[in-house]
Amino acid sequence: MLFEDLNLITPIKKALKTEGYVEATPIQEQAIPTILEGKDFLGCAQTGTGKTAAFAIPILQILCGKQKVIKGPKNIKALILAPTRELAIQIGESFEAYSKHTNLTSTVIFGGVSQKHQTDALRDRVDILIATTGRLLDLMQQKYINIHHVEMFVLDEADRMLDMGFLRDVKKIIAQLPKVRQTMLFSATMPPEISKLVDSILIDPVKVAVTPVSSTIELIDQAVYFVDKKDKKPLLIHLLKDKSIVSALVFSRTKHGANKITKDLNNEGIEAQAIHGNKSQSARQLALNNFKSGITRVLVATDIAARGIDVDELSHVFNFDLPNIPETYVHRIGRTGRAGLGGVAISFCDVEEKPFLKDIEKVISKTIPVVEDHPYPASNIIPIVNKDDVKKTPSAKSRSTGYARRNGRSQGGSQERNQNKNQDRNQQNKNFRSSNR
Structure with missing residues (x-):
């Protein structure tokens, strides 16, 4: 209408x-x-x-x-x-x-x-x-x-x-x-x-x-990279070297992590600013305004600070750290693909985050295509190739695959994951109260 x-x-x-x-x-x-x-x-x-x-x-x-x-x-x-x-x-x-x-x-x-x-x-x-x-x-x-x-x-x-x-x-x-x-x-x-x-x-x-939370916007092109934790920053820098990525919102699990990512990106000549609860309101608003106006190409944020970020034509969202609450993933990638426009959501997943990925895929009722061909493949997993699923990314064309752990099933079951989720929610509550009251 x-x-x-x-x-x-x-x-x-x-x-x-x-x-x-x-x-x-x-x-x-x-x-x-x-x-x-x-x-x-x-x-x-x-x-x-x-x-x-x-x-x-x-x-x-x-x-x-x-x-x-x-x-x-x-x-x-x-x-x-x-x-x-x-x-x-x-x-x-x-x-x-x-x-x-x-x-x-x-x-x-x-x-x-x-x-x-x-x-x-x-x-x-x-x-x-x-x-x-x-x-x-x-x-x-x-x-x-x-x-x-x-x-x-x-x-x-x-x-x-x-x-x-x-x-x-x-x-x-x-x-x-x-x-x-x-x-x-x-x-x-x-x-x-x-x-x-x-x-x-x-x-x-x-x-x-x-658009219930269990579904993600179909226009968003989702992909996951399996990568060792130590190689996440080199992989992010590698992908952001692609100038076709006009604007990128990078999610970090912690405020300290957001600061480190921002510093590393700036050291590589990639303009980035961080936004999180430890920043003053004026600093947060300046970073957001710079990102909106295109002065800053990359904004690194925690989930706390990112709530309310509304940027038209945001091209990419990066999950540097996968969230252990599936609904958070949906909220994150919903920052792109707005107003009928397309967008790209890229997630990095290390071995410890594999259970989080499984939970996310269960909630969104979709298997996220895996990018196999990249310079920092995870060292402790091997691909199981699915020839029917091919994924194109801004940086490479690669086969999309499922992955299996080389050494068998990961340790820890649903009980441990639920404990992690509860701990994460409790920590979020403390951070939210201190930074937004």
Whole structure:
């Protein structure tokens, strides 16, 4: 469906045309008319499906209509909660872009920086507030923010809120909202805790599921390289020497690892910057802006910092370290292949990560093609050639194969992998809380 067919007001249609929006994505096509009707909405949609516009556009149109008839003091009319600073900033940029031909105002607040600039902005008229939970609660306690007049509430990436340990804060905020309001909740997955939250805050919602997390975007060309851990950096440098890789987002499991990868790439003349929780907010935003504008070709990120990265025409995603949570893999590679464009997702897998790869393939219901022909093959595995599966990569044409361990099955079973996953989630929660409140 075209945006022209969605009965949008002229100021918003003008802004969308400037942004180059022509055809609505499935989530936008279903969410915008529903929200415009004043109904609660539940969207199960992962990164890259266009969900920000799906709620931002109808919120702006509804508030524009109310501007003409409502007089009196200006209160916050719409509140959007986001799990990270980066995502909050991205949402704020979208609202600014879509509202440029209206009189509506919006502002973004988040932790990790001085609050003065944010409190100064809050003294002016604010129709729409985009916030992270920690800073919002802090400013509410200081009486800078009153959310008692909010009419429209959006909880974005609710599952990530849960992963980060912010669900208790979310509930504290919801308790301060008016009972009568329109609520929208978006989540890539629907764990039991989020399902309970949905039942408690949404009233007879319209439910839409788009691109479930167990499936990956078909336009993304996926590949895996089996490589010894010590050879991952040489292999990454080798692949990034290919100038046809216009932009690359490289995922590291740790902040220390992200810094080391960035240093090694820069030493080889490959422009790279790191983004993770130990970086200041200004440094993170500078790195992200440089990457978006093309000044920096490679951005090295942890999963914590990468949430909210929305870069059009991102050509490549590299999993330098395979995640041991399969859904994280889906979120990572979803950074490319956006807006109907193709993309390439390349994963490096050492011997210890073989169980992670198996879990990922089980979740996505797909065997990821293996690139056999590269200069750093793993030393302790041998290929089992599948002649029917051929993989082309930016750096080489090679047969795609399955691999078997030379010395038999890997040690450790599902119990050990589950323990690793739980440990990883716990560590993520600690890191998230310290870097995003």
